[in-house]
Amino acid sequence: xxxxxxxxxxxxxxxxxxIGKIFIWLEGFVPSxxxxxxxxxxIVSTLVLPLYLLVEKVQxxxxxxxxxxxxxxxEFKSVYKGYERYLYINExxxxxxxxxxxxxxxxxxxxxxxxxxxxxxxxLSHYPGIQGVSFLxxxxxxxxxxxxxxxxxxxxxVMTAANLASGYVYGTKLSLQENLNIIxxxxxxxxxxYSAPSGLLVYWTCNNLYSLVKNLxxxxxxxxx
Numbered sequence: 001x002x003x004x005x006x007x008x009x010x011x012x013x014x015x016x017x018x019i020g021k022i023f024i025w026l027e028g029f030v031p032s033x034x035x036x037x038x039x040x041x042x043i044v045s046t047l048v049l050p051l052y053l054l055v056e057k058v059q060x061x062x063x064x065x066x067x068x069x070x071x072x073x074x075e076f077k078s079v080y081k082g083y084e085r086y087l088y089i090n091e092x093x094x095x096x097x098x099x100x101x102x103x104x105x106x107x108x109x110x111x112x113x114x115x116x117x118x119x120x121x122x123x124l125s126h127y128p129g130i131q132g133v134s135f136l137x138x139x140x141x142x143x144x145x146x147x148x149x150x151x152x153x154x155x156x157x158v159m160t161a162a163n164l165a166s167g168y169v170y171g172t173k174l175s176l177q178e179n180l181n182i183i184x185x186x187x188x189x190x191x192x193x194y195s196a197p198s199g200l201l202v203y204w205t206c207n208n209l210y211s212l213v214k215n216l217x218x219x220x221x222x223x224x225x
Contacts, residue, residue: 008118015119019044020127027129034135037124037199041206044116049214055109056218065096120203121196130199141199153194155201160190162208169215 022043026036069092076088093099124130131142138145138155147154167182193201 012115012118012122015115016122017119019116019119020123023123023127024129032135033130033133033141033199034138034202037130037135037141037202038206041203042210044120045207045210048112048116051112052109052214055112059109065098069093069096069098117204121200124200124203125197127199130197133199135199135202138198138202141202142197144195145198145201153198155198155205156190156194156196159193159201159205159208160186162205162212163189166208166212166215169212169219 019040023036023040026039026043027033030036030039072092073089076085076092080088128142131140133141135141137147144151144153145155146152163186164183167179167186170182189204193204
């Protein structure tokens with residue numbers, strides 16, 4: 001409808017255009033469409049990396065505050081009920097200059113991914129340049145891979161494995177609930193992209209592998225510091 005079209009044009013169309021321009025530029029001197037997709041993923045992920053690192057600092061601050069408040073909050077929850085519990089917990093929040101809405105900062109990483117994901121999905125799902133083009137074992141980058149018998153697809157599971165591996169490395173410093181959220185998000189992406197063109201899966205799998213390497217490097221740096 002008109003409202004969704006306007007919302008898409010304002011929020012997501014710039015990302016689709018950016019991804020499209022980078023990909024078409026790569027096509028100009030890279031002979032392989034598949035390699036262009038991989039390079040596109042690496043370039044976009046690198047462009048977004050400074051923003052991810054900034055978000056990571058914000059989320060790390062959130063985790064430290066939550067950890068500092070947790071003993072008192074658990075104590076009050078075990079002793080008090082109802083409005084009295086509410087008052088005591090709010091006092092803990094006040095002492096730490098915290099508000100429950102700040103917990104939404106944990107979603108910033110996902111919010112960064114969404115416009116780039118929608119932009120890549122919109123561009124690559126409709127770009128005629130990948131239709132009928134083969135790459136490695138993929139017969140047509142414009143169609144699902146169908147690499148398994150009965151027309152089953154492999155790339156969505158490779159993408160999900162990379163996503164879960166990245167989440168596992170990142171999740172070593174997260175709570176159980178946050179780790180469960182990572183798994184749920186990975187499953188949602190699997191469902192959404194299972195029948196997507198294999199070209200889009202190549203792009204997004206490389207994105208997840210980039211994220212895995214990034215998280216491994218950050219963990220190693222954190223371990224030494």
